[in-house]
Amino acid sequence: MASKPQTLYEKIWDAHVVERREDGTCLIYIDRHLVHEVTSPQAFEGLRAAGRPVRRPELTLAVPDHNLPTTPRVDTAGRLLPIADPESAAQLDALRRNTAEFGVDYIDATAAEQGIVHVVGPELGFTLPGTTLVCGDSHTSAHGALGALAFGIGTSEVEHVLATQTLLLQPSRTMEVRVEGTLGFGVSAKDVILAIIGRIGAAGGTGHVIEYTGDAIRALSAEGRLTIANMSIEGGARAGLIAPDDTTFAYLKGRRMAPVGEEWDRAVAWWRSLSTDAGARYDKSVRIDATDIAPALTWGTSPEDVVPITGSVPDPASFADPAKQAAARKSLDYMGLTPGTRMQDVPVQHVFIGSCTNSRIEDLRAAASIANGRHVADGVRALVVPGSGLVKRQAEEEGLDRIFAQAGFEWREPGCSMCLAMNPDKVPPGERCASTSNRNFVGRQGPGARTHLVSPAMAAAAAVTGRLADVRELMA
Amino acid sequence: MTPVVTVSGAAYPWGAKNIDTDVIIPAHWLKTISRTGLGKGAFETVRAVPGNIFDDPRYAGSPILIAGDNFGCGSSREHAAWALADMGVRAVIAPSFSDIFSGNAVKNGIVPVVLPQEAIDRLIAAAHDHPVTVDLESMTVTTPFQDRFVFEMDPFRRRCLMEGLDEIGLTLARDAEIAAFEGRIGVARPWTRPAGSVVAGTSVI
Ligand code: SF4
Numbered sequence: 001m002a003s004k005p006q007t008l009y010e011k012i013w014d015a016h017v018v019e020r021r022e023d024g025t026c027l028i029y030i031d032r033h034l035v036h037e038v039t040s041p042q043a044f045e046g047l048r049a050a051g052r053p054v055r056r057p058e059l060t061l062a063v064p065d066h067n068l069p070t071t072p073r074v075d076t077a078g079r080l081l082p083i084a085d086p087e088s089a090a091q092l093d094a095l096r097r098n099t100a101e102f103g104v105d106y107i108d109a110t111a112a113e114q115g116i117v118h119v120v121g122p123e124l125g126f127t128l129p130g131t132t133l134v135c136g137d138s139h140t141s142a143h144g145a146l147g148a149l150a151f152g153i154g155t156s157e158v159e160h161v162l163a164t165q166t167l168l169l170q171p172s173r174t175m176e177v178r179v180e181g182t183l184g185f186g187v188s189a190k191d192v193i194l195a196i197i198g199r200i201g202a203a204g205g206t207g208h209v210i211e212y213t214g215d216a217i218r219a220l221s222a223e224g225r226l227t228i229a230n231m232s233i234e235g236g237a238r239a240g241l242i243a244p245d246d247t248t249f250a251y252l253k254g255r256r257m258a259p260v261g262e263e264w265d266r267a268v269a270w271w272r273s274l275s276t277d278a279g280a281r282y283d284k285s286v287r288i289d290a291t292d293i294a295p296a297l298t299w300g301t302s303p304e305d306v307v308p309i310t311g312s313v314p315d316p317a318s319f320a321d322p323a324k325q326a327a328a329r330k331s332l333d334y335m336g337l338t339p340g341t342r343m344q345d346v347p348v349q350h351v352f353i354g355s356c357t358n359s360r361i362e363d364l365r366a367a368a369s370i371a372n373g374r375h376v377a378d379g380v381r382a383l384v385v386p387g388s389g390l391v392k393r394q395a396e397e398e399g400l401d402r403i404f405a406q407a408g409f410e411w412r413e414p415g416c417s418m419c420l421a422m423n424p425d426k427v428p429p430g431e432r433c434a435s436t437s438n439r440n441f442v443g444r445q446g447p448g449a450r451t452h453l454v455s456p457a458m459a460a461a462a463a464v465t466g467r468l469a470d471v472r473e474l475m476a
Numbered sequence: 477m478t479p480v481v482t483v484s485g486a487a488y489p490w491g492a493k494n495i496d497t498d499v500i501i502p503a504h505w506l507k508t509i510s511r512t513g514l515g516k517g518a519f520e521t522v523r524a525v526p527g528n529i530f531d532d533p534r535y536a537g538s539p540i541l542i543a544g545d546n547f548g549c550g551s552s553r554e555h556a557a558w559a560l561a562d563m564g565v566r567a568v569i570a571p572s573f574s575d576i577f578s579g580n581a582v583k584n585g586i587v588p589v590v591l592p593q594e595a596i597d598r599l600i601a602a603a604h605d606h607p608v609t610v611d612l613e614s615m616t617v618t619t620p621f622q623d624r625f626v627f628e629m630d631p632f633r634r635r636c637l638m639e640g641l642d643e644i645g646l647t648l649a650r651d652a653e654i655a656a657f658e659g660r661i662g663v664a665r666p667w668t669r670p671a672g673s674v675v676a677g678t679s680v681i
Binding site for chain 1: 493494496498499502503504506507508509510511521544545546549550551552553554555557572574575576579580583584630631632643644647648650653654657658661665666667668669670671
């Protein structure tokens, strides 16, 4: 009997079932675990209290990112600089101590490889196709871009993975998001995922794992795919998957922790089998025409509040759902926007290029191409924060840091930075930021901060024009 | 974990939709290395507005929160569940929850109850002056007015809540099965063992 056609998700799931219970719950083996300082202290504390060891320390990799200031970490003499905020310092210190005590690999804040967990995992080849990968962080969905079943977990689950290398899970439903056609001039991966979330809504993927398919997705680089999968969680899906292909293999080959030699060949042979079979069924399907996608941005305080840059601030009355009307009114009040205002007429005071969504080398190149030969507008503060030390070094080798510096952008040390208000990089109350991050929630970039999610090129365009701008008008 | 079978008492008749975990507990509260004390920061931005529901003497300290669609969306922070537990919430009733939040809630003895919007609307009306009861035994939410809404929950989660089970302890009892699985993938997919290691302080900027 021919086996039943399977989706990519089902294939990875089945390959990781340790035990299946009668009610459908499965004990799933976890191949890869990333840890950062914010969601792990209580997990290590739990292990310590129960006297439990870490089952497979080599499958966990720890790196600090959320709390770290993005100013230099060592002085000119190479001495470590103290972290001013005592609570941040204590949390960072706890990660260092906990990983040492439990024998987990730890990348120090001063190491060249330090960066945002979701940038570090793929670039070191820690993230691999067909693996299960978890982290106490919702944007773990990013790693699905390389064909890993990757999702965020809570701290109790972090402890569970450390102790058992497994999680007890119910299978998710599956949702296909197919993007067909060719992306238009000036349209990036960020615009694609914003368009998708605008279409399905912030809860559209709840209970589902999204698989992104279609030739527009296939045509993207591994880095563009990471941007897309990263924001799956903003569409409610715990994980997003893209079937691994030659683009994926070329990206991973030769990376520090990726397999080598005969093991690489065997791995690739298996990875090639990881695509959804013809005839396999998804629980839900959405189709998007790539030619309908324009450079986009958000106007409100939910990632589903998306408009094309050529659009205007919507009138809350235009939404059919009364609850959405009320939410839109509240959002606009918070955002300080009036219905009908052209998005391009909205001035910004801050620009943030960074975060696990858009801080890889291609993102920095895209932003630098707009910044090159121009200057940050008066009254705008613009930050460029590479996603990792390795990205930073490569950008410097390519001279991107000089382009940014000449254009008046600040060139910073790697970390989560202005993506969330946990470190010194914050947007002051009532001020407006064009940000390449993934969340425009109330207070996300600082109490009272107003966030517009955009692509790196659009962020650079906002920086040099001092307003939300259509990047296409600045492109050669 | 303390077992929970019934949660009964006043309920915050809130109903707000898409409440993300940044609203439940803002990021600057996440710098703690402990699980307790987060109640002070719960709903900080909501509480900054005078006359808010959480400081209303009629509801302050309620063990039940009634919310709208997609409660707990956004970040995976378990701090959201810890903050709710710390402010005394033992059950949240909403039309839908984010997947990560509902998992975190259960692990902290908070019952996530999914009911349709009509039931939520009715419960909000009732909760303005009357108590609400969530019962895991009968899987119902009831009010003093004969309202009786039946909800569903994954049986394993229900058992964990009702018996206050230590999930890690349960899984550790499956050690032989886990070891057998590791043996199988060690042969079938040897590359899942990381090829190299990045050790602390190997290279300094
Ligand atoms: S960059 Fe932002 S979204 Fe990404 S891990 Fe850091 S805080 Fe989370």
